[in-house]
Amino acid sequence: MRRLFVLFFVILAIALSFSQVKNVIYFIGDGMGLAHAYLTSMIEGRPLSFMKTPYVGLVKTHSANSWVTDSAAAGTALASGFKTNNGMINILPDGTIVPTIFEVAKAYGVKTGIIVTCRVTHATPAAFYAHVKSRGEENEIAKQLIESETIDVVMGGGWANFLPKSLGGKRNDELDLIEIAREKGYAYVTTKSDLMQLPADAEKVLALFAPSHLAPASERSGDQPMLYEMVEKALEILSKDNEPFFLMVEGSQIDWEAHGNDVYGVWKEVLEFDKAVQVALDFALRRGDTLVVVTADHETGGLGLSAGDYMVDVEKIRGFTKTADWIMANYSTADKESFKEAIKEYFGLTLSDEDLERISASKKPSAELGKILSEKVNVGWTTTSHSGVPVPVYAFGPGAENFTGFLDNTEIPRIIMRLTGYTLQYPLVKEPTIK
Template identity: 40%
Template sequence: MKQRFLHIWLIFFIIIFSIFPTLQVHAEKNAEVKNVIFMIPDGFSASYATNYRLYKGKEAVWDTMLVGMHRTYSANTPVTDSAAAATAMATGFKTNNGMISIAPDGKKIKTILEVAKEARKGTGLVATSTITYATPAAFGAHVISRKDESEIAVQYLDNEIDVLLGGGKTYFTSLLESGKQKGYEIVTNKTELSNVKMPQKLLGLFAIEGMVPELDRHLTSEPSLEEMTKVALKMLNQNKAGFFLMVEGSQIDWAGHDNDPAWAMKDIEAFEKAVEIAVDFAKKDKNTLVVIAGDHDNGGMSVGAYDKYDAKLDVLRKVKSSGRYMEMQLDKNRSNAKEILKKHAGIDLTKAEVKRIEQADKPVIAINRIVSERALIGWTTSQHTGVDIPVYAFGPGSELFKGLHDNTDLPKMMAKVMGVNFP
């Protein structure tokens, strides 16, 4: 009898422990989502993801979080710019290229950041461009033209976004005293940022215009995207109601415009470090959703090129400076091109390649094309393309992002998991 009783209890415990993981997963899916961290690698597509995996030599942190894709077209063209793409990702509505969170008919459209603020959540924007550039602007401002960065800066401070970190000092010069009166602590370099004592509001302006490429950051006192993300999360986590934070790896896009593969890979690496900070935060917090999605592709980058079934991304690991920086090191006649490419890219130029740089209308393009050829990376354009973009998600609510979506679906799903009212 006793043996039979023990046998029954043993079966009971086996059943309970076999379903426990399922119960745990279900609980995590239905956990309260107080915080959303939206991370945008600007200009990033599947080809960038593949080349970065080859460059790194192993999977990126987001590879296991791939859940779907999204379409990027704008209201007036199949190929979007960053303003229209970010507007869709911030408001859930399509607009024309160049417009910032304003519909084609001129009406302002409420953003996911503004809705989070109405719910008394903390709000933040982090970017390596000017903080007033198209992508961050779409979450915190409304202007007809993305070029109106001075007005965007005014709207940020009027809306009292809690954390603003990036470049763009020039657009805040006349606003700094007003910012201090509104309670912003203002920091201008890496050391000041690391010494912040957790004020209620923080404005970090680390460059006159955009910040430098990650390849060249060691030449400056600018913080990394990882460091800015870490401080932003500490700041916003003070809000008991939760927060919405947008973090942009802005210069992946700029590298695409320059067709600079080494700059692109290094800035993706910097973005990945910021993602790791966000995911670690979400793992510990248990009620934070992390969403990662580029806004569009840039450059039409290929994996392999020049009639060869191969890719040599290891070439890019030897590159120590951006093409723009290497161009700046050329002398007046560009007679030192061979020395510059050897020093900064580990490349021994042929006589024909030296001549290409010496005779080029834009030496930076010639330099970047030579580096791309060595790495077997091709480019179809120096502008955006209209391909679909990968979507990655981690944390409670991530299952909503499975499948092929429109970019306008992303903020709607974020609002749903946060439980906030969205138009």
């Protein structure tokens, strides 16, 4: 594999003139299209926090080999400014390894952090520090995270990828990456209570709250923190000495709920994401030197705010209290009456025998239930996968006016770099030929 690490000449490049952008808080709503945000706004009866930012644009999301991207290729574009094939992380189709914006920032002494509600080795967070041909190499990604020391503050799930099987993890190489992280100076915590007790003067933090992903926002409780709580703590740690920092925050599970065509799940995940954005906006408003950028890696579900009728039944949606996944995990369609009663109790809706037959016959019963429930409140979906439609970008703070118009996703990290002065502008990237 050719290792033409562009980082070498990036570090040697002369920085641009002084910029007002000292800190960056970069939000990525995984799978969050405009309709996901607007539907949540409709249900809440108010604009979401990021909707009130003064500058808004649209972003193309295609990868190098497909009009419909996955999170690995989209994450690479958002973190490095280069297009690659689906499934690849910071390695181009020809094998060239490209640096991430965090690696460049680190070369300038900037503190960095990632906060997610999925495994920290999942595609989007990995795009900010790892270089692999396949996003499935999560054990290798975990190893790169600890060995590179690119990230100062890490919060999310996935401790199983950091531990050998002999210690309850997933690794075959007997490497205890958590112990190695401790030796490198990371404070390691696994509970919300321990996180909140961390002193503000902690320099490096590895916080892994689950062996895999965190619980969904609608079900998370106890010692797994909410996204906004992690953001509050990370900002306390990263900003304590008034040095520059760069924080990436992902609303990871918006995507999964949209894969399941789950209106309630999307609502609760977008709402959790928005609460975290509000924490960042409050911080930026107090400071005046912090840029907040909110976007998505792609749209999921092909969400339409209609299913053939002109009226989305917002009032009925407000009465939903569970996700379709939760129903399928706790009830069986084989017990028809019990299943129907559960739908009545948690959604206020009535299922027909035909509805039950659709769910039972489906290869994705949870998604089929989600689609049926959506239909009953006049919300439509076109797919249980990703779509190729552009996604919004919202910006607040110094330099926010640059995030308007019709952008490519590769432009977002390039604009951030120009505004922070981490590096000179990247060469232009030609549009790929997509079959």
